[in-house]
Amino acid sequence: MSAETAGPETLGSLSTEPEHQDPNSQQAKEISGKSPMRIALGRLARDKIAVICAIVVLFFIFCAVFAGPISSVFGVSLETPLASERVDGLNKGLPLPEMGPPNGAFTMEHPMGVAPRTGEDNLAYWLYGCRVSLLIATTATIFASVVGVIIGLLAGFLGGAVDKMLSFFIDMFLTVPFLLAALTLAPIINDRFNTADNYGTIQKIALVVVLSIFGWMGTARLIRGEVITLREREFVQAARVMGMPTSRILFKELLPNLAAPIIISVSLMLPTFVALEAGLAFLGIGVTDGVSWGQTILKATNLTFFREYPQYLWQPLLGIVALVLSLNLLGDAVRDALDPKTRR
């Protein structure tokens, strides 16, 4: 988590001029009259990998948002069944043959089978696990990038003592070992809130807070660097001379020019958080009520289950891999599209 989600060296720099082009060329004529965002979107649409990744990501978002309706369409739910009704305790706790794989044939009642030992429905847990994963990752990303952008803007633009102080905070948060902090926090949250009725929600909020607290520094550094180069540019100087208030310069002049690095850092932060959420759930901190891909993987990493019933591990694993991979590739594509120096 202390690693930057995106570094300036991989971004290209927006402050340098695009390389010289012949203004009369075909390409230049096409581009003229379009906003930089339009140009970028056009490039994205022509990028096959980006389109495929976007479709995959949209599929996961669809699953997450409509987890409830999809579950009821298939007639499955998160409800805990009596274990003995669905699994065979004398046969390694594997599902009964009539529940589907590995001992029986596919059945529409449980399209993705049921979990060994508990008999919970895999499809329902997969859908709601997707929702938890995306919900936590998205919220944490929003918080982390808002904080990161504001701190970066202030530090870069105001400079001087403010910059020194904010940079000190950035460095300080970078020194705190993330995993250790998360491990320490879990029992504290538990001790304080375990009798509350909405413990599950509090647990998720705490997870979002932890992820955000340790996720904003990369963005802040990136934005600070960009602002430092931008603030010396003529349009900013002009705005200053005209007596615009600082807030207006920050949000009306600088921010629009920072759209590219922000979008990029967000698109790379999302997959990081998805993977982290699952990782923490696997370690037994973070989400502990079982509705999380990480928790399903934890239950499935058992040599016997993997040998006899590998689907049980593959389902959440494929979910995480596909989601993280497409988010990453999509992030790369967005970066390429927004970078004026990239020509494909």
Add this chain to the structure above:
Amino acid sequence: MKRNKPLALVAGAALLTLAACGGGSSDDGSTGDDGAKRDFGGQEGGTKDAERQGPAVEVEGATAGGTVTVYLPGDPGPDTLDPTAGWSVTGNSIQQALTSRSLTQYVRDEDGQPVLVPDLATDLGTANEDFTEWTFTIRDDATWEDGQPVTADEVAFGICRSLDSEAFPSGAGTEYSKTFFDGAADYEGPYTGKDPKCEKWSGISVDGQDVTIKMAVPFPDMDYWGAFMAMGPAPLGNASKPPNYGNKPLSNGPYKVDSYKPNEELVLVKNDQWSADSDPGRHQYADEFVFKFNQDQAKVDEIMLSDNSDSQTAVSTALGSDKYNDANGQLGERLVQQTSQCVSTLTPDYTKITDINVRKALAYAYPYQDVWIAGGEVPGVTRVPANSVMPPGMAGKKEFFVDGEQITYDPEKSKALLAEAGYGDKPYPITMVFYEVDPLAVAGQEQITKGFEAGGFSVKAIPVQDSPYNIWLDPDNKVNKKLNLRGVNWCSDWPAGSTMLPPLLKGGAVYNTAFFDEPSINDEMDNINTLPLEEQADAWGALDEKIMTEYFPIIPTAFRNDLFVFGSKIGNPSGDGSIGAPNYKDLYVMQ
């Protein structure tokens, strides 16, 4: 006696047992389709043989030589090898069988039952009429590993050490020596009390080879207590000073400590000074024993099932439940099922749930089989239905059923009982804790909640990240104050009701988490200790039945069994019924 497993596992197991409780359907033994019908290595209440003399009966076909490797999955092993400090299934089972002799010991008879026989004493001790004075005559032919004879003075000093509850805070002496020995309450022990020769304690006297111990209260089970290694000799003076002595204690058994790395490995090699003629119970077949602690269960399971050269002379003290079918089919006699003399219970708070019908409703609403399966147990194998607190085979145990038959999951019956108690119109609230760090414990709790709700209860399950025992046993804990349902797992220290009923159900006992406190029952427990010895076992059994049928203060959810795996070249694969461990005394390597 505690189970020596890491916190998480114990806690998880505790919850499961709390959750996983007794009742359940009555399929016993394995019904795996490819496995042999398996008998439990049980124990039927321990017989005694005061006349047994050395050498021990030879194991048929036993050969000498070889190295036995013992894997202990998920078990950190003892923290110290000091005989006085040991009070765990793991440490005591190893040391008492191989290195550290005491007044008495157990041997396994042909039927697999433990028999109490003399060890360093020439018989099982002589008590006076009311069991307030015990005399043991120490044999003169036992020796230390350095060749010096074990003297009566050294035995007396060893016993005296067990009174030092500050130097040995987790030793079994803190429970038994301190409670029963005369003058023990005022004596701080040889180290804390600055009395290195144990001269200030008047409760013990040595006359030639005779060691006489005076009791503060009648203690008819002294001969059983004598089988604990804490009731054995220790070298006089600084040689046995804790904590250093715990790293390399002086051995007087057939094996001595070669190297010991706590939580990692213990290597025992032959003690050539031990003479078989002096010992009625132990053998010296293998050249070496290597104990590997803290092993990974899945890894050990793979090794043991592969039957490669590593595993042929190895023993594992546990088997993953997911491997049970494979092991049952492949291993035959080499998979040993041993009762661990432990009971898992649910304890409804007697001060909050005052109606016996509600407590019975809980027992009917508990989905026994489902909790076992979800918790990773094999129903009927590692957990069997329980009818009362005393584990199967304990002397005096009665085969009775509270309601005429084994209580099983029956939510309708639970609702009817609740209605009878006047709680039919709305769900009866239950508050309990579960260990959220272990997914198996979480899954078990989900089953309990499901069952209880079907049975007419409403459940508030509080997730905790601490051992549930720390919650249940802390009277000031804010969570504990809200609970009306707790649980305890308890194992017997020797096969007598006195190590099961009073610790769980006597008013004021530490592990009495039900807060059951009936003066008439407390008096009866005190009375049984004063009864003639031969009547005590039946009296405990009768009291067990009386408490369960009249008060039902505790819901026994399961009796627990252990699974041991033996390599194909280990001879005489068997379990030790007295302690719930492999029978180390009689193992040998086939040549």
